Amino acid sequence: MSTSSTTNHPYPAPDGVLIGHLTPGTDAWEEARTGLTITATEIAAVVGLSPWLSRFTLWHKKAGLRVAPFEMTPAIEWGTRLEDAVALKWEEEHPGMLAAPAGTWRNRDREWQRATPDRLVYPQPANEFEIPDRADSLLEVKTSPMGDDWGPDGADDGVPVWYRCQAIWQMDTLGLHRVYFAVLISGHDYREYVVDYDEDEAKILRDAAEQFLDDVRQGNRPPIDGADDTYQTIRVQPDGFDDVDVEIPLDEAARYEIAQQQMAAAKTELNAAKSLVLDRIGTGRRAVANGRRIAYRIPKPDGTTKSLNPYKQKEAA
Known part of the structure; x- marks a missing residue:
């Protein structure tokens, strides 16, 4: 049976709670990711390991303060466009396994813990009328222009640490124990990796996320760091302009x-x-x-x- 990777399937759910199949960039999608929640794409920033998002910027976002608007880069655009093709390649490499769109989820016990995996992985049904058993793993699809951050194909430590954080968070949110990575590098170099659930790592991330959200509630702003997005966040904070001199510390x-x-x-x-x-x-x-x-x-x-x-x-x- 030929199966499209873009079709929504009414398959049994993991242990998490499905919020919905939300389109990235829409108001509903943004609403599910804002407020006092931590998503899989944000957890690496919480622990200071994200190359794209600083703790400072994430804190402002969660506090409801201004941050620089999202900018669609060519890398993001083409990563989105190529996602289905790379997911289909993974299915072809794994006969008997089906990767279906996952939707946005929250943890059953921790409402603030959110994740939007790329795909849920199920056993391939024998025919179109058969409903497979519950999903047993996840698939993450990535594209990279050069691949310097990725290890050799199949390497145990081949996944960049920020994506490992994302994978552990996804599994902890949905109650699953394995994430497959399908990665297309330089438009032609296809690689695969596997990340298995680690309870110790998951607890470190959960504890860090809870402390971070508590800091947001208490108004404890993270220190200013050297990340570009931190500078962009500070740039958009002023609401107005006063033509006055402001005394600053000599060391600064x-x-x-x-x-x-x-x-x-x-x-x-x-x-x-x-x-x-x-x-x-x-x-x-x-x-x-x-x-x-x-x-x-x-x-x-x-x-x-x-x-x-x-x-x-x-x-x-």
């Missing part, structure tokens, strides 16, 4: 001025370093040092260079 003034000077010097040094690397690459594609990839060149149609981009280097184990 010195930190700002020194950082400005260091940035100017770093920019000059970076330009020199990029020029040296690009000159070495010439008409090539990548710069390597002792077998390690350092940077890659993106050419224009005429062969000249559009940009030189660094490879992200993982921390040594």
